Amino acid sequence: MVKVTVCGAAGGIGQPLSLLLKQSEYITHLSLYDIVNTPGVAADLSHINTQSKVTGHVGAAQLEEAIKDSAMVVIPAGVPRKPGMTRDDLFKINAGIVRDLAVAAAKFAPKAIMCIISNPVNSTVPIVAEVFKQFNVYDPRRIFGVTTLDLVRASRFVSELIGGDAKSLYVPVVGGHSGVTILPLLSQVKGIEQLSQEQIEKVTHRIQFGGDEVVKAKDGAGSATLSMAYAGARFALNMIEAIVTGKGGHQIECTYLDLASDPEGANQIKEWIGHDLDFFSVPVELGPEGVKKILPLGELNSFEQKLLSAAITELKGNIMKGSTFITEDPKL
Ligand code: NAD
Ligand code: LMR
16 A cells, blocks of 8 residues: 655646656555645546545645655645746745645654655755654655756756757756756766757756746746656656665656765765755665665766856755754744
């Protein structure tokens, strides 16, 4: 029995993500939680003739039932950006939403794999980690910031320039999930030699600020939802496969996590980023407990090393902001 709970399931990401999770042959119970509309979304999805049972839960009074005993909790709950906003501008509202959902998960599903989509991911993941520490149930191998959309975009944008099948083009993207903290390692991509340095810098910028393209095009109606649902489902389904079969899916995923999840594997990365940055997106081999192994970053060229310095400075502030939101919270 694999129960997966989606928190924020009635939203722009939550609905298509739940639809994609409904396709999984590994999930037996899909539990949909939101503060609005989940009974309708659940009734609708429950007519699809795949194996999972679908339940809808609405409002805080039903959160325990929604989350209880889940093997995985996916969180796309919270507000999205409007043009002119940064992801950090969402902290004010989303930090409290993610904290409350993390408290429920720590109490009622402390072993769940946590997949955090809500922005600003660079800060919301440290929030979840701190909550789990406060409840003495913290296992850094089980808490992930979903940065898969950056990988999906990177392979799409780069393949448009160098040709080939976008889906099978692996472009590592490490660091964090906002602007300059998004660090594509294009020097490691086969075929990249075809591009001039100017093209590389342009496509790097496009990957870093791909989210803004969608926010601008949606013109006040939100941010990426469909591509995010696709990316979120790719990550969640890889993870579910690892939980059920003991092996990760077909792709190595880069994901934002506490490097304490595999101290030995993180050694090489710590040499690059220093020892006082705890959270970073890295390539990971997934296993039944979440992180099986952190994989090496590989070599960075001088352009990427410069990008890395900028990413580190911003990430430090983002991580501190998330952690102190919990450590200085008088209610916890
Ligand atoms: P949305 O407004 O369409 O949906 C959010 C849903 O969250 C709504 O249904 C809302 O009712 C629900 N919600 C609000 N408070 C809640 C609570 N306390 N408990 C449960 N549910 C609650 O927004 P969206 O477009 O789906 O985006 C959701 C979040 O995902 C945003 O923060 C956005 O920035 C982020 N996002 C992240 C990535 C990424 O790559 N990690 C990509 C796209 C969007
Ligand atoms: C994205 O990368 O599309 C998301 O983080 C949403 C956003 O605010 O850009």
